[in-house]
Amino acid sequence: MAARMGVVVFPGTNCEYDAIRAVEALGGEADLVWHGTTEVTGYDALVLPGGFAHGDYLRPGAIARFSPVMAAVARFAADGGPVVGICNGFQVLTEAGLLPGALQKNRGLRFLCMPVAIRVxxxxxxxxxxxxxxxxxxxxxxxxxxxxxxxxxxxxxxxSERRVVLRYVDNPNGSVDGIAGICNEGRNVVGLMPHPERASDALLGSVDGLVLIEALLGAALRSRSLRCAPPAVA
Amino acid sequence: MAPTQRFTLLVEVQLRAGISDPQGATIERALPGIGLDGVSRVRAGKAFRFELSADDEAAALLLGTQVAERVLANPVIEDATVTVTGPAVAG
Known part of the structure; x- marks a missing residue:
C-alpha cells in the first residue's frame, strides 16, 4: 500500500518533478495537482513545492494564496491531512495563514543557493x-x-510549543532564531525553506533529505487510516 | 445601483516599524559612497496606483483599504497607507 501524494502546481512552480521523483524513489505515488482545482480528494498528503508561483509578483505566495486550490488545501489541513510547503510552498502557506510569520528578503540581499547544515x-x-x-x-x-x-x-x-521543527546550524539568511522550518498547532502542516527533494540521491550530493520524505510518507499513510477509519463501535 | 463615480487611489506599503529592511539598509549604506551624506532611516516600500468605482470618497477609501489590507500588504510585516488622490483620469 503506497502513500499517494498530491503535488500542487501553480503557474511558475518549478520543483514539482523533483518532489515526485523523490517520493517515487521511496515507493510512494505522486500526481500533479493543478492550482485551478477546487477539490483535492484521494491523496494522503499534499506537497506545495518550490518555484515562483505566479511569478512571485507582489510578494512570494501573495497571489498563489488566492488560487482556487488553496481553499481545498486549507480544508485538507483542517481535517488533519499532512501538508508540506517547501521553499516557495512555505511562502505560500504563510501568506495563506496556514502557518504564522512571513518570509522576507535574505539578510545581505543575496540569492542563496548552496547546501546548508540543518538541525532537526x-x-x-x-x-x-x-x-x-x-x-x-x-x-x-x-x-x-x-x-x-x-x-x-x-x-x-x-x-514553547516546540513548533520550530528545523533550524540552520549557521544561519545563512537572517531568519529569526535560525528558523528553517516550522509546523502548525496540529503539527500536520510544515513549511521549510531547504529542499529535501534535492538531497534525495547520491548523484545530487546528499541523500539526507530522504529521512524527511520518508517521514512524510509514513505520516501520509497513517493519516489515511485515521481519516478513513470506520466509526468506532460504542 | 452600481456606483457611478470613479476615483484614483494611492496605496503605499511599508515594512512595519521594527521589521528589518535589508533593501533600505543597503541603499542607505550606498549613499555616502557617491557623496550623498547625512541620509538616514531609509525604508524601502511599494506604491500602487489604481482606479475604482464608488458612490463617494468615503466609500472609495473603504474599498481601497480592503484592497490594501487583503492583497497589497502582508499584515504580518507591512502597513498600508491609503489615499484617495482625486477623481479618475478621463479616458
Missing amino acids: ESADSVLTEGVVAGTVLSIPINHFEGNYTCDEATLAQLR
Whole structure:
C-alpha cells in the first residue's frame, strides 16, 4: 500500500518533478495537482513545492494564496491531512495563514543557493516523526526570500510549543532564531525553506533529505487510516 | 445601483516599524559612497496606483483599504497607507 501524494502546481512552480521523483524513489505515488482545482480528494498528503508561483509578483505566495486550490488545501489541513510547503510552498502557506510569520528578503540581499547544515529540532511533525531530534542534515537551500520573521509573541509560542521543527546550524539568511522550518498547532502542516527533494540521491550530493520524505510518507499513510477509519463501535 | 463615480487611489506599503529592511539598509549604506551624506532611516516600500468605482470618497477609501489590507500588504510585516488622490483620469 503506497502513500499517494498530491503535488500542487501553480503557474511558475518549478520543483514539482523533483518532489515526485523523490517520493517515487521511496515507493510512494505522486500526481500533479493543478492550482485551478477546487477539490483535492484521494491523496494522503499534499506537497506545495518550490518555484515562483505566479511569478512571485507582489510578494512570494501573495497571489498563489488566492488560487482556487488553496481553499481545498486549507480544508485538507483542517481535517488533519499532512501538508508540506517547501521553499516557495512555505511562502505560500504563510501568506495563506496556514502557518504564522512571513518570509522576507535574505539578510545581505543575496540569492542563496548552496547546501546548508540543518538541525532537526522536533521529531513531532509530519515531516520529522521518527527522526531523532538533534540530527544534522545536509540539504540545499535556493532562495532570495527565506528570512523567516514573526512577532515576539508568535516566536515565544513557536518555541514553547516546540513548533520550530528545523533550524540552520549557521544561519545563512537572517531568519529569526535560525528558523528553517516550522509546523502548525496540529503539527500536520510544515513549511521549510531547504529542499529535501534535492538531497534525495547520491548523484545530487546528499541523500539526507530522504529521512524527511520518508517521514512524510509514513505520516501520509497513517493519516489515511485515521481519516478513513470506520466509526468506532460504542 | 452600481456606483457611478470613479476615483484614483494611492496605496503605499511599508515594512512595519521594527521589521528589518535589508533593501533600505543597503541603499542607505550606498549613499555616502557617491557623496550623498547625512541620509538616514531609509525604508524601502511599494506604491500602487489604481482606479475604482464608488458612490463617494468615503466609500472609495473603504474599498481601497480592503484592497490594501487583503492583497497589497502582508499584515504580518507591512502597513498600508491609503489615499484617495482625486477623481479618475478621463479616458
